[in-house]
Amino acid sequence: MSETKTYPEIKRGASLLLAWRLEGKRVLLIGGGVVAASRLGFLLESGAHVTLVSPAPLEPSIAHRVATEPEHLTWHERGYGNPDAATPEEMAADKELPVGDFDMVLTAVDDVQLSQAVCTAARTARTPVNVADVPPECDFYFGAQVRRGPLQVMVSTSGAGPKVAVIVRDTVANAIPADVEDAIAGVGALRTELRQRAPGVGGALSKRRMRWMIDTCDAWRLDQMGAMKDPEVRRQLLDDGWEQHKVLRPGDVGAAPGGVKALVGDVVRAAPAWLPTLAAFVAGAAVGVAWVDRVRR
Numbered sequence: 138m139s140e141t142k143t144y145p146e147i148k149r150g151a152s153l154l155l156a157w158r159l160e161g162k163r164v165l166l167i168g169g170g171v172v173a174a175s176r177l178g179f180l181l182e183s184g185a186h187v188t189l190v191s192p193a194p195l196e197p198s199i200a201h202r203v204a205t206e207p208e209h210l211t212w213h214e215r216g217y218g219n220p221d222a223a224t225p226e227e228m229a230a231d232k233e234l235p236v237g238d239f240d241m242v243l244t245a246v247d248d249v250q251l252s253q254a255v256c257t258a259a260r261t262a263r264t265p266v267n268v269a270d271v272p273p274e275c276d277f278y279f280g281a282q283v284r285r286g287p288l289q290v291m292v293s294t295s296g297a298g299p300k301v302a303v304i305v306r307d308t309v310a311n312a313i314p315a316d317v318e319d320a321i322a323g324v325g326a327l328r329t330e331l332r333q334r335a336p337g338v339g340g341a342l343s344k345r346r347m348r349w350m351i352d353t354c355d356a357w358r359l360d361q362m363g364a365m366k367d368p369e370v371r372r373q374l375l376d377d378g379w380e381q382h383k384v385l386r387p388g389d390v391g392a393a394p395g396g397v398k399a400l401v402g403d404v405v406r407a408a409p410a411w412l413p414t415l416a417a418f419v420a421g422a423a424v425g426v427a428w429v430d431r432v433r434r
């Protein structure tokens with residue numbers, strides 16, 4: 138008799154968490170208060186070009202960005218939309234800056250009707266929209282975030298309890314190892330050089346490249362990975378490891394003496410299938426940060 142395979146239950150109600158690449162994309166931000174200021178910080182860090190529409194006065198940090206980020210931020214000092222509109226559709230009709238010209242639209246204004254009209258116009262134009270604090274008018278939510286260099290962690294409760302997201306974010310932030318940026322820089326440099334040596338997408342080479350990267354990362358502790366920033370360490374890893382079909386540990390390349398992970402490294406040589414899963418779990422459990430200077434309200 139054949140066994141019936143079971144699969145995890147689908148639990149609906151989640152959001153799809155993604156890392157949205159906004160570099161060079163056009164974002165319309167309506168409003169110039171505290172909430173807009175918080176949104177603006179995230180947008181500028183993502184490399185977006187932001188068109189900000191709001192009457193003066195601007196929240197002070199926004200005014201500072203307007204003065205210091207002229208290539209990424211353009212301020213239109215006026216209200217958005219058509220103040221003489223007879224219908225909601227006309228209200229969001231802004232001839233100079235129609236929502237359809239943008240890749241993303243955000244509103245953070247104390248004007249429920251305008252926000253609603255902008256949301257409808259954006260959805261008609263199929264431009265993703267977020268109306269701050271109005272879930273039915275959001276195609277995506279913001280989350281509580283923390284960043285350390287290339288590492289970003291976002292916590293979402295899908296609208297159920299944003300304050301809980303903040304608390305969990307702070308817990309996670311405190312748990313992120315101090316040297317995580319060094320670890321990412323080291324592994325990033327190694328990956329880049331490996332792909333220069335063994336270029337191409339797909340096929341057997343790609344599989345071997347990924348396997349070697351996974352096994353090498355599993356053989357190093359996070360606090361040891363910063364040593365990979367050293368070109369000599371990388372050269373040894375690639376010449377004596379990759380080229381020789383071997384996984385080398387820190388001690389093998391004159392980097393920091395191995396601790397717990399050195400043991401793991403020995404096991405990796407035998408390559409049991411469950412090991413990467415265990416290592417990923419341990420790494421995942423260790424994630425956290427302290428870059429928490431954006432208090433929203």
Ligand SMILES: C[C@@]1(CC(=O)O)C2=NC(=C\c3[nH]c(c(CCC(=O)O)c3CC(=O)O)Cc3[nH]c(c(CC(=O)O)c3CCC(=O)O)/C=C3\N/C(=C\2)[C@@H](CCC(=O)O)[C@]3(C)CC(=O)O)/[C@H]1CCC(=O)O
Nearest residue numbers: 269270278279280281293294295296297298299300302433
């Ligand atoms: C995480 C964060 C990110 C950010 O905004 O950048 C964020 N809200 C934050 C804080 C926060 N917001 C509120 C409180 C007071 C406590 C409370 O009300 O519970 C606190 C706590 C505080 O301030 O500490 C009030 C509030 N927020 C929403 C409603 C409407 C509603 O629930 O219907 C109301 C009630 C308004 C009212 O009662 O009038 C809705 C949304 N807020 C979201 C995001 C989206 C869901 C995120 C998620 O669940 O994951 C969503 C759906 C839409 C959106 O705005 O994108 C940011 C933390 C930033 C940080 O500290 O880093």
Ligand SMILES: NC(=O)c1ccc[n+]([C@@H]2O[C@H](COP(=O)([O-])OP(=O)(O)OC[C@H]3O[C@@H](n4cnc5c(N)ncnc54)[C@H](O)[C@@H]3O)[C@@H](O)[C@H]2O)c1
Nearest residue numbers: 168169170171172173190191216217245246247269270434
């Ligand atoms: N900040 C909070 O504590 C808080 C809490 C709950 C909900 N919210 C909601 O978030 C939104 C924004 O909050 P905030 O604190 O940043 O508000 P805020 O009052 O500080 O800022 C609103 C901004 O919108 C601008 N504005 C008004 N009409 C405009 C128009 N037609 N076009 C362009 N800009 C216009 C104003 O000049 C101002 O800069 C509001 O909907 C508010 O209800 C905020």
